[in-house]
Structure formats: C-alpha cells, structure tokens
Amino acid sequence: MHQLTPSQSIQPSLQTKTHISILQTCTTPQKLHQLHALTIKTATFHHISVSSRVLALSADPKIGNFDYATSVFDRIEHPNSFTWSTIIKCSVENHRSDYAIVLFCELLQESVVEPGSYVFPSVIKGCAQICAIEEGKQIHGLVLKTGFGSDLYVRSSLVSFYCKCGEIGSARALFERLERKDLVSCNAMLGGYVKVGEVSAAQRLFDEMPERDSFSWTVLIDGYSKCGKVEFAREIFDRMPSRSLVSWNAMINGLMKSGEFESAHELFNMMPRRNIVTWNVMVAGYECNGLFAEALEVFEFMLEVGEKPDNATVVSALAAVSGSALLEKGRWIHSYMDRNGFKLDGVLGTSLIEMYSKSGSIESALTVFHSISKKKLEHWTAIIVGLGVHGMADYSLKLFTEMQRSGVKPNAITLVGLLSGCSHAGLIKEGCQYFNLMKRDYGIEPAIEHYGCLVDLLCRAGHLEEAKSFIDDMPMKPNKVIWMSLLSGCKNHGNVEIGEYAAKHVMDVEPDTIGCYVLLSNMYAATGQWDKVSTVREMMKETGIRKEPGCSLIEHDGAVYEFVAGDRSHPQNEDIYAKVYEMQEKLKSNRHIPDTAQVLLCIEGEKEKEAELATHSERLAIAFGLLNVEPGRPIRVIKNLRVCNDCHSVTKLLSSIYNCEIIVRDNRRFHHFKNGSCSCMDHW
Structure with missing residues (x-):
C-alpha cells in the first residue's frame, strides 16, 4: 500500500523538462524501456510529471502492457489523481477489474488524494465488467456523498453499470433524472433494455433519441434478433443511414440464429468489407445448426480470399469436421494450423482431440494429446471421452489415474466420460465403483447425466430389472434419455414388458420422440408381434412422426x-x-x-x-x-x-x-x- 505525504511544490529542473519532452515522442516499447531507465539513472523519475508520463506510456497497449504499468505504478512514491486514474483504467481495460476495485479501495484509505471525475467512471466500468453489483452500489453512494452525482459522465457510467448488471429499474430511475440525456447515456439505457429483453422499451427510447449513432441502430437490431423478431431487425437494418461493420455482423448473426441461412448468406455476399467477426459468425452459425458442409465451405472460402482465421474460426471449423466425421478434411485443417503456428495448449488442443476422436482416428487424438506439454483438465477430459466412445475403456481408466497423479482434479464432465467409457466396454464393476466414489473422493454430486451413464451401463449388459429399480430410486425425475436407454436395452435383450413400461414414460416426458416409436416398433417386430407393430405405426401417422431412413x-x-x-x-x-x-x-x-x-x-x-x-x-x-x-x-x-x-x-x-x-x-x-x-x- 502506498503511504502518501502532502505534495511539495517542486519546480521541475531543466533536465526534468527535457525528459518530459522526450517522453512525449516515445512510440515504441524499446524506446520506452530506454527512457524509463534514463529517468531512474538521472533521478528524475521521482518527479510526478515524469513518473506520470512513464506510467501513461506503460499503460498504452501499443507501447506497454498491464504488468509493466503496475510495476511502474508501484514505484511511484506519491501518486496523484492522474496516476491513480491511469492505473485503475488500465486494470479495467486489461480485464483485471478485481484489481481495479482493490486499487480503488487503497486510494480511499489514503488521506491526500480523493477520487475524481476520471477515477469514478473507470472503477464503475470495472464493477459492470465483473457484475460486482454490491461494490457498484457502494461506489454509487460514495459518488453522491462526494458531490459527483451531478457529473454527467459519472452518472452515465452508473446507468451503464446498472444496465449491464440487469438492474434495469435502478438504471431507468437514474436515466430519467439526467438533466441532459446525451448519446452515451441513451445508448447505455438502450443496451440495458435489450439485455433484459425489453425490446419495446428500447424501441420507444430509440424513437425519442435526438441523435443516434451506429451503436444505437446495432443494439436495436441485436435486440430484435435475440427475441426472434428477425423481420423487425431486418427492417431497422434496411433503414440505417450508414451501416457499420458491427451492424452487418449483428444482422447476419440474427438471421443465422433464426435459421434464415439463405438471407444471411445473401447479406454476407453483399457486404462491402468483412472482418474476422463476420467470418466467425458465418462458420459458427452454420456449425451450430448442424450445417457442417456449409460451415467448411465458408472456412475454405475465407482462406481462398486471403483472410486469416483466428482461434474461434478454427474451433468452429474443427467442430464442423467432428459433426460430419470428415477425417481427411480434419487432417488438412490440422496441417494448416501447424503451418501457421496455432498453439494447442488451450481450447484448440481440446477441439483437435475431439475432432480426431469423433472422426474415427483415436490414434491421432492420442498423438495430439501427448504432444501437449501443459495439459489442462479439458485436454484430459476430451481424450478420456474419446477413448470411451472407441471402446478403449481400459486406457481411459489408466489416463484418469495418470491425470489425478499429475494434480489435475476431474470435473463432472470428466466423470461422465469415464462412466460412459465403462458403459461402452461393459465394465459394470468399475462403472459402479466410480459412480459410488464420485462425491466422497472427488467432491462431485452425481447429476442426471451420471445416473444416465449408470442406467446405460446396466441396460447394455442386460441387467434390465436392476436398471428399472435404479431408475425408480433416483433422487431426481428421470429424463427422456434415461427412459430411452432402458427402452433400447429392452429392445436389444427382448424384454417386451419392461420395454413397454419405458416407452410409456418416454411418451409422458416427450411424446414427440421419434426414436421411442421406432424402438418400440422394432422391439415388437423382433418378437413377431406384427399387430402391435401396425398399432405403433398408426400412432406415428396420427402424430405426423416419420422414421428417419438409415x-x-x-x-x-x-x-x-x-x-x-x-x-x-x-x-x-x-x-x-x-x-x-x-x-x-x-x-x-x-x-x-x-x-x-x-x-x-x-x-x-x-x-x-x-x-x-x-x-x-x-x-x-x-x-x-x-x-x-x-x-x-x-x-x-x-x-x-x-x-x-x-x-x-x-x-x-x-x-x-x-x-x-x-x-x-x-x-x-x-x-x-x-x-x-x-x-x-x-x-x-
């Protein structure tokens, strides 16, 4: 913590003035480091005008970085309001809002410097960034206490804070008391209405706004898109006096989410220019809707026109390969990643393991997994799930033990993968053992997915009575997946009585489940009960359900x-x-x-x-x-x-x-x- 003393009136020396002048010309990290060293060597750094300038340059992302800025700030003996404002703003901009709040509390404990109109907006923005609602309300109280409640910029920041935290009532009350509603405060309120789904209120405010910018139009487009009113979003988009890249992307994203793929692609082709967000919206939009071929088409077109994908683009492309199981296409993307220096220590490594696993090459998935030096939980989970689906449960259990030895703790998804692997390999003893140890050894409360894995394990092994009893004793209501596992097991093992019991429950939970009717029909057909097959097929006709052709x-x-x-x-x-x-x-x-x-x-x-x-x-x-x-x-x-x-x-x-x-x-x-x-x- 900084110990502040009253500022002394120190006249800057000629050398100090010279250094300030030179610092104003600094444009590169190398030059910043050299000048910083010079100020320390010549003892001019202690002058607040010099140290403030060094800090401002260190906080500039084009020249410095967050860590460098904090190290500079820590060496300023008597920070003033400008330096406090600079470091708090830098913290927020680097998504270290928790640290910004700590700094603000430190500032309040000092007796010389008080927070000003520049500090409050930054720390309020930090509270909004991490939804620190209680801390934000306390700062709001301090704003009123210190007389900054009438500052337009501070009040606009508070409106934005309440909007982003979903406190729309508080935001509206503040907004309505503003003497002058400028574009910044109107846009904040507009965004708040859209965030909580009050699109009609957003439209009314939009119509009343004396001026609008591209953000205003785009927020409304986004609001209508998110509530499924894509035709209204398109109407707003078509009325825009000038469209920004963000507005194009918002409209295309809305169309993709509404399943209007042709319209989205039409707009995509009309765009005067595109950025990485545009490409990601298209690739991810197609992939999320199961249109894997279209997602890969856009990805390939992106490369053809010379655009460079980022991690998000590649993750979506790999997911599209996983969905379609096009191994050669996946290998081609992997090769592209290697040539262009993509690192596998994060989500890309997980995506690549999943792609190879789902495309049938578990050997390649293992090669990728072993090549990752700093393995995270997601990497272990992906390979454990992959091995299980490929029937390699023994290897999956071995890696699970190795993961624990390396100090990585499993989560609920890891256990789902492990139990699923036991199910696919018929390892009843091991599956039951891990299920029973979940809470005691790993601190994981079994969820419905874990119960589903154990039911599936019992059903595949033909232990249908045991599975039925297990379902009846579950602490939560069984879902469609669990009843379908029981029905599938009955079909495979020819138990019509329990199969009918399971089918009845599926129809109660989700009556339009196609697979239920198909399995029931196939179970009757396998036992030669053709009259019942006809009854089921008649039910399917009446409800408009059609069997998916193989x-x-x-x-x-x-x-x-x-x-x-x-x-x-x-x-x-x-x-x-x-x-x-x-x-x-x-x-x-x-x-x-x-x-x-x-x-x-x-x-x-x-x-x-x-x-x-x-x-x-x-x-x-x-x-x-x-x-x-x-x-x-x-x-x-x-x-x-x-x-x-x-x-x-x-x-x-x-x-x-x-x-x-x-x-x-x-x-x-x-x-x-x-x-x-x-x-x-x-x-x-």
Missing part, C-alpha cells in the same frame, strides 16, 4: 458418398452390387448364418429377408470402400442409426476375410472391426 456415409478422395438401404443411384452401382454378391458368397463359405430376426419389415421368405439384410446402407458403403480405398488403409463408415446385430456380425467377418480394418461410427459409438473382432466386444 443412411451411411463414406469419404474418399475429398468427396463424401451417401448410401441408403437398397441404393442403386451411385455411378459405380454395378461394381458395388457385384462386390456385395461376392461378399455374400464369402460369408456363406465362412458359415455365416444371416440373423433374419433383424429384418424389421413384414417379409415372409427367408431369401427375401437375407436379400434385404445384404443391402443395408453400411454394407453398400463397405462394398464401395473395398472397391476404392487403397489396400492397407482403414475403411471408415458413418451411419446415422444403430448398427443391427447381423451387420455387426457380418462386418467382423469381412474384416477377417478381406484382411482390412473397418471403422464404423453409428449413432452410439465407434466400432473398430479388425481380424474378425470388434473393439466394442459386443457391448453396443
């Missing part, structure tokens, strides 16, 4: 090929079906007996059922892979539905017959088929 994707030479059951639209159709026939003959010679119970259509003849199984979408994709993928490289297939029992058995055999690795990602997990076995060990 399809499989395979990537080859930068293109993605899609197959549906019985598909004959591919240019290589004849070769593909010839390969399917060859596969069937080889399967027969290896004594494979088709599991025709997996035919969930009312087909009578066994040969017809076998023919239907032979043209499942993943079989066609595998045939295409055998024809086109270079020998020695894995065949990677992405399927939107669960792999059926017969296709699972067939793919195990095909991996042995053709001596190849086949990696299939269905809607539950990854299956690595190699040498006649699968990584899931038949737990899927």
Whole structure:
C-alpha cells in the first residue's frame, strides 16, 4: 500500500523538462524501456510529471502492457489523481477489474488524494465488467456523498453499470433524472433494455433519441434478433443511414440464429468489407445448426480470399469436421494450423482431440494429446471421452489415474466420460465403483447425466430389472434419455414388458420422440408381434412422426458418398452390387448364418429377408470402400442409426476375410472391426 505525504511544490529542473519532452515522442516499447531507465539513472523519475508520463506510456497497449504499468505504478512514491486514474483504467481495460476495485479501495484509505471525475467512471466500468453489483452500489453512494452525482459522465457510467448488471429499474430511475440525456447515456439505457429483453422499451427510447449513432441502430437490431423478431431487425437494418461493420455482423448473426441461412448468406455476399467477426459468425452459425458442409465451405472460402482465421474460426471449423466425421478434411485443417503456428495448449488442443476422436482416428487424438506439454483438465477430459466412445475403456481408466497423479482434479464432465467409457466396454464393476466414489473422493454430486451413464451401463449388459429399480430410486425425475436407454436395452435383450413400461414414460416426458416409436416398433417386430407393430405405426401417422431412413456415409478422395438401404443411384452401382454378391458368397463359405430376426419389415421368405439384410446402407458403403480405398488403409463408415446385430456380425467377418480394418461410427459409438473382432466386444 502506498503511504502518501502532502505534495511539495517542486519546480521541475531543466533536465526534468527535457525528459518530459522526450517522453512525449516515445512510440515504441524499446524506446520506452530506454527512457524509463534514463529517468531512474538521472533521478528524475521521482518527479510526478515524469513518473506520470512513464506510467501513461506503460499503460498504452501499443507501447506497454498491464504488468509493466503496475510495476511502474508501484514505484511511484506519491501518486496523484492522474496516476491513480491511469492505473485503475488500465486494470479495467486489461480485464483485471478485481484489481481495479482493490486499487480503488487503497486510494480511499489514503488521506491526500480523493477520487475524481476520471477515477469514478473507470472503477464503475470495472464493477459492470465483473457484475460486482454490491461494490457498484457502494461506489454509487460514495459518488453522491462526494458531490459527483451531478457529473454527467459519472452518472452515465452508473446507468451503464446498472444496465449491464440487469438492474434495469435502478438504471431507468437514474436515466430519467439526467438533466441532459446525451448519446452515451441513451445508448447505455438502450443496451440495458435489450439485455433484459425489453425490446419495446428500447424501441420507444430509440424513437425519442435526438441523435443516434451506429451503436444505437446495432443494439436495436441485436435486440430484435435475440427475441426472434428477425423481420423487425431486418427492417431497422434496411433503414440505417450508414451501416457499420458491427451492424452487418449483428444482422447476419440474427438471421443465422433464426435459421434464415439463405438471407444471411445473401447479406454476407453483399457486404462491402468483412472482418474476422463476420467470418466467425458465418462458420459458427452454420456449425451450430448442424450445417457442417456449409460451415467448411465458408472456412475454405475465407482462406481462398486471403483472410486469416483466428482461434474461434478454427474451433468452429474443427467442430464442423467432428459433426460430419470428415477425417481427411480434419487432417488438412490440422496441417494448416501447424503451418501457421496455432498453439494447442488451450481450447484448440481440446477441439483437435475431439475432432480426431469423433472422426474415427483415436490414434491421432492420442498423438495430439501427448504432444501437449501443459495439459489442462479439458485436454484430459476430451481424450478420456474419446477413448470411451472407441471402446478403449481400459486406457481411459489408466489416463484418469495418470491425470489425478499429475494434480489435475476431474470435473463432472470428466466423470461422465469415464462412466460412459465403462458403459461402452461393459465394465459394470468399475462403472459402479466410480459412480459410488464420485462425491466422497472427488467432491462431485452425481447429476442426471451420471445416473444416465449408470442406467446405460446396466441396460447394455442386460441387467434390465436392476436398471428399472435404479431408475425408480433416483433422487431426481428421470429424463427422456434415461427412459430411452432402458427402452433400447429392452429392445436389444427382448424384454417386451419392461420395454413397454419405458416407452410409456418416454411418451409422458416427450411424446414427440421419434426414436421411442421406432424402438418400440422394432422391439415388437423382433418378437413377431406384427399387430402391435401396425398399432405403433398408426400412432406415428396420427402424430405426423416419420422414421428417419438409415443412411451411411463414406469419404474418399475429398468427396463424401451417401448410401441408403437398397441404393442403386451411385455411378459405380454395378461394381458395388457385384462386390456385395461376392461378399455374400464369402460369408456363406465362412458359415455365416444371416440373423433374419433383424429384418424389421413384414417379409415372409427367408431369401427375401437375407436379400434385404445384404443391402443395408453400411454394407453398400463397405462394398464401395473395398472397391476404392487403397489396400492397407482403414475403411471408415458413418451411419446415422444403430448398427443391427447381423451387420455387426457380418462386418467382423469381412474384416477377417478381406484382411482390412473397418471403422464404423453409428449413432452410439465407434466400432473398430479388425481380424474378425470388434473393439466394442459386443457391448453396443
């Protein structure tokens, strides 16, 4: 803490004046350091006019930085109001508002310098930045006590503070008492209304404002967009006298969030210029809405026109790759990151691990993970989740132990990944053990996601009665996911009674769940109850629910090929079906007996059922892979539905017959088929 003494009237020497003059010409960090050293060496730094100037330069982000500024401030023996104002403002601008508040408290404890009209706005802005509502109210009281309540700039800062903290009533009361409502205070109030969703009040204020700037228009556009009234936002946007880059970005963002993708892309193409925010809005907007191909298109176009992506752009692009499982595209982005010096010690490392895990290359995910020198919790969590989904639960448990030894504590998401891995590998003992130790050893209260993992574990292993009892004893109301896990387990293990019980609860919780009707219908079909199948399908018709058709994707030479059951639209159709026939003959010679119970259509003849199984979408994709993928490289297939029992058995055999690795990602997990076995060990 600084010990202040009354200022002495010290006339600056000629040398001091010279140094002040030189400091005014300083424009580079190197020159600042040299001049700072000179002031210390010549003992002119102690003069407040010199030290204040050095501090101001140190706080300038173009020349100095926050750490340098604080070190300079700490060496000023008798700070004045200007130096206090400078360091507090610097703290806020560097998102160290907590430190700014501490400094302000230190200032108040001194007896010489009092906070002035320059200090109050900065510390009030700091309180708004971290939503320190109680501290802000205390400062408001001090403002009134010290006579700064009439200062327009201070009062505008208070209006902004209350708005940003959601205290719209206090903000409105202050705003209405302002003698002169300038553009700054009006914009603060406008932003406050939008923040709490009072768009009508924002519109009224906007209409009353004597002047508006680009911020005023943009805030209103953003407000209408956030409440789903994108047509009003577009109307405001079209009326703008001159559009800033921020307003373009706000309008495009609003359209993207409302699903108006064509309109958003149209505006994007009309823009006179774009910045990184624009590109990020487009890439992230498409990715968040599941339009992965479009997100990657925009990302590639960005690179073509010479724009440089930032971390946020690359994270969205990697997420789009994860969603579509386009491994080669992911490798290309990774290569771009390496060439351009992107560091993996933060969120990019996590995104890259997730991308490789979700695209079927757990080996590459592990390589990235091990290459990160300073591993954070997010990196450990990403690889633990990835290993679990790939059926490598033993490795996942090993890394979990290693993570704890390294001093990194797991969070709730880490435990979800660990329990999910146990579920995918059928590790009942280990899964139950970690669930029971969550609170005691890790201080984590089990949430519904953790209960869901344990239910899934029991259901996959066929312990359906135990799973039902566990659900009934849960301390919270089971959600759709938990009931669907029980229903899926019943379908897989042929327990119609508990399956009907689970389906009833799904329909009670979310009656429009398509998967519930499909699983129920398939469960009845598998047990030959065709009358009940008809009843379920009639229910689906009445409610307008349609079953999602099964399809499989395979990537080859930068293109993605899609197959549906019985598909004959591919240019290589004849070769593909010839390969399917060859596969069937080889399967027969290896004594494979088709599991025709997996035919969930009312087909009578066994040969017809076998023919239907032979043209499942993943079989066609595998045939295409055998024809086109270079020998020695894995065949990677992405399927939107669960792999059926017969296709699972067939793919195990095909991996042995053709001596190849086949990696299939269905809607539950990854299956690595190699040498006649699968990584899931038949737990899927």
